[in-house]
Amino acid sequence: MKFGEELACLALVLCTTQASAAPFDDFGVELVYDDNLTRAQLGRDIKGDLALAVSTSGGPRFQLTDYDSLSLKGTLAATKYRHYDGLDNINAGLALGYRRKFGLGPYVPQFALTGSATRLEYDSRLRDGWLYAAEAEASKRVTERVALRAFVRSERRESDDVPARVVPFIRANVFDLSSRSAGIGADFAYDPRYLVSLGYTWHRGDIVSTTQRNLPIFLASSAIAPDPVFGDNTYAYTMPARTRVFSIGVSREVGRQASVSLGYEYRDSRADGGIAYSGNLFRATYLYGF
Amino acid sequence: MKTRARLPAAPRVGRAKAAIGGLLALLVLALPAAPAVAGDIRATVRDRDGKPVADAVVVVVPSGGAAGAGTPPGVAEEDQRNKEFVPYVLPVQAGTRVLFPNNDNIRHHVYSFSPAKTFELPLYSGTPTSPVLFDKPGVVILGCNIHDWMVGYIYVSESPHFAKTGADGKVTLGGLPGGDYTLRVWHPRLEGSEQATAQPLAVPSTGAVDAATTIGLTPDFRARRAPTPGRGGY
Known part of the structure; x- marks a missing residue:
């Protein structure tokens, strides 16, 4: 909450000193199918669903010098699930970003730092809360066809309410999570209009798995709470895990300012006690940049 | 009597001289207004698939080598609108000064690394007071350091006879003195050199001659403006 309030104050100060800003940066519509929303291991617990997400972002950008810029971006996203209404959500966030370009031209390295606070409002109160994130990213366009990037990210999620404990000695705030991640990525333009990412x-950090009563998961978990979103007698278990995500996508430029993309993501998580789950995500996205 | 007889004669001779002088004067005055002894080139540029090529610069130089005299170079404008260079291709004659007005509500940082003109206009809004002089023939590639997708081209011609094709791939170069010329074509995505497109052309003293050129185009892999989803994160 405190970080969010500080960001809001900074936004107000910056907005009063800079009036020339586009109201919106981009607008997007996405269809996502996740075949393991519950992050579950056993077939009886695995639940998949299709979601439609609409998002937009915008805000002022302050060019501090020829090579340094500061941006303040507001984001708004709404997601509607086909079956699991409790996962429907509206998120509103504010991100402060710093970007430095090490020279002149499109091929010089770039470095970006971003801090953000996002308000999460779900249909199920258990998931309501705040998400705070800090990210550092380095990127470089290597050739006219290839661009590379690497990032590190730290996240902390805080839920509004703490439900009653199911087990006396295990906490129930299952959506109080923290994690760290690092990633690499590459874009390859195999045609002027098509980009493969x-x-x-x-x-490394907390994940939440929703299952029926499950002893191995219970033993590995650090928090437990009833999670009626996926049915009666299901529980959300928080546990530390190591997750790997592999993603591939192809994006086609539509005109100069829009793109349509298809993406696939494979997730694989492992926790103590031999717990492992995997999931597949499929995305179809339309994005328009202003 | 003789005197009387002569007297009227003198004015008659004077009137004839005056009439001839007047006619000559009228002829001299009328000469520039008469139809010029000049021909036109109707150029068409197509790619290998037969599609018209827009933004191709067609240049003609007399075969003798001298570029010929044209109107003195003035001041041109390369605009920045909606985070793009407008026009995409600006052909100018060597010696032209170019202004770079910024019509966006954000600042741009225009630069070029090209040997024909290396320059930089650090962050600015509005119109810079001093235009940039382009005095060396060649191609100048423009970029904006804030928006990497912004790319523009200034073609600096040694010849005063040049023009840019429209969306239909056509352009007419008019008012050329009749004679032998060499026609060349340049495009930002031209495959090969501009010299390889050179073709001789005889321009008539009056009337027009057609010139069709087929060029190969390379893919345009400029930095992408459209947003791309899935940038990292979990």
């Missing part, structure tokens, strides 16, 4: 991310 590859990404690999290592993620």
Whole structure:
């Protein structure tokens, strides 16, 4: 909350000194199918669903010098699930970004730092809260066809309410999470209009798995709470895990300012006690940049 | 009597001289207004698939080598609108000064690394007071350091006879003195050299001659403006 308030104050100060800003940066519509929303291991617990997400972002950018810029970006996103209404959500965030370009031209290295606070409002109160993130990214366009990037990211999520404990000695705030991740990525333009993106991310930190009563998961978990979103007698378990995410996508430019993209993501998580789950995500995205 | 007889004669001779002088004067005055002894080139540029090529610069130089005299170079404008260079291709004659007005509500940082003109206009809004002089023939590639997708081209011609094709791939170069010329074509995505497109052309003293050129185009892999989803994160 405190970080969010500080960001809001900074936004107000910066907005009063800079009036020339585009109201919107981009607008997007995305269809996402996640075949393992529950992050579950057993077939009986695995639940998949299709979601439609609409998002937009915008805000002022302050060019401090020829090579340094500061941006303040507001984001708004709404997601509607086909079956699991409890996952429907509206998120509103504010991100402060610093970007430095090490020279002149499109091929020089770039470095970006971003700090953000996002308000998460779900249909299920258990998931409501704040998400704070800090990210550092380095990127470089290597040739006219290839661009590379690498990033590190730290996240902390705080839920508004703490439900009653299911087990006396285990906390119930299952959506109080923290994690760190690092990733690399590459874009390859195999045609002027088509861009293929590859990404690999290592993620170390808390994950939430929703299952029926499950002893191995219970033993590995650090928090437990009832999670009625996926049915009666299901529980959300928080546990530390190591997750790998591999992503591939192809994006086609539509005109100069829009793109349509298809993406695939494979996730693989492992926690103590031999717990492992994997999931597949499929995305179809339309994005327009103003 | 003789005197009387002569007297009227003198004015008659004077009137004839005056009439001839007047006619000559009228002829001299009328000469520039008469139809010029000049021909036109109707040029068409197409790619290998037969599609018209827009933004191709067609240049003609007399075969003798001398570029010929044209109107003195003045001041041209390369605009920046909606985070793009407008026009995409600006052909100018060597010696032209170019202004770079910024019509966006954000600042741009225009630069060029090209040997024909290396320059930089650090962050600015509005119109810079001093235009940039382009005095060396060649191609100048423009960029903006804030928006990497912004790319523009200034073609600096040694010849005063040049023009840019429209969307239909056509352009007419008019008012050329009749004679032998060499026609060349340049385009930002031209495959090969501009010299390889050279073709001789005989321009008539009056009337027009057609010139069709087929060029190969390379893919345009400029930095992408459209947003791309899935930038990292978990």
